[in-house]
């Protein structure tokens with residue numbers, strides 16, 4: 001990692017990144033019985049602590065982070081803490097994403113109230129920490145097309161506080177093309193588009209995200225390595241990939257860190273980046289991904305620098321913001 005470049009996380013789920021202490025406090029406040037009463041006894045239930053047998057057991061870790069969201073104030077708190085934690089980690093810029101429907105569901109909250117609370121929490125975190133942050137709204141495809149319409153409408157109530165629309169969840173059972181009208185509305189609202197694709201499913205899922213939803217960035221996208229025509233398309237279209245190394249190993253999207261395709265994606269000249277996905281669940285932070293995971297995936301210091309530079313290029317920010325991030329990092333390193 002080169003500190004003369006900005007340190008940026010472009011793929012981080014705020015609803016997959018809740019402090020253990022906060023889960024305990026919110027659980028108590030909202031009468032949610034938890035599987036542990038201390039951070040250490042709770043940890044194995046919300047964090048990956050060993051090799052996970054399969055994807056469902058990984059996804060089960062997400063349960064407690066939203067189970068304790070008993071009111072909009074709880075949503076506001078976790079949003080604020082995410083911004084503060086990004087600052088504490090030494091990040092220069094972060095894009096936080098969230099699924100209002102997924103957060104609202106356990107306690108039957110109004111998804112629009114969740115969106116307003118998250119926006120307010122991010123604003124509080126921004127003003128207390130000075131962190132540069134943007135929000136990405138997620139449609140959770142696993143809940144179905146209609147639920148995604150409700151979710152989209154909730155996100156549109158804060159249209160100007162959100163920079164992009166994402167599609168997450170089970171990409172095999174719910175292909176991107178089912179959500180074409182949702183993303184047309186999102187683009188018409190002025191949002192950029194990034195889509196989870198090519199993680200659990202193959203290259204055709206990435207093609208569909210680009211052709212049907214207008215994605216200009218892909219969440220994960222690691223299966224692009226299987227399709228030379230797609231590699232050419234991503235390169236010439238400057239479509240960036242938000243790669244999450246540790247997450248990919250933990251969810252069995254790749255067999256081992258050593259076999260991770262990140263090195264090949266970079267060698268192909270793609271705008272691949274290094275991100276965290278769900279830091280608390282994975283038990284990592286961005287520094288770990290740069291210092292431990294990237295070398296374990298075989299990346300050289302030069303390739304790691306390239307990934308860092310790619311993040312500046314594909315971030316959902318203006319060219320003026322890009323220049324000021326670069327200038328601030330250069331100044332820091334003297």
Ligand SMILES: [Zn+2]
Pocket residue numbers: 011013168196219277
């Ligand atoms: Zn993700």
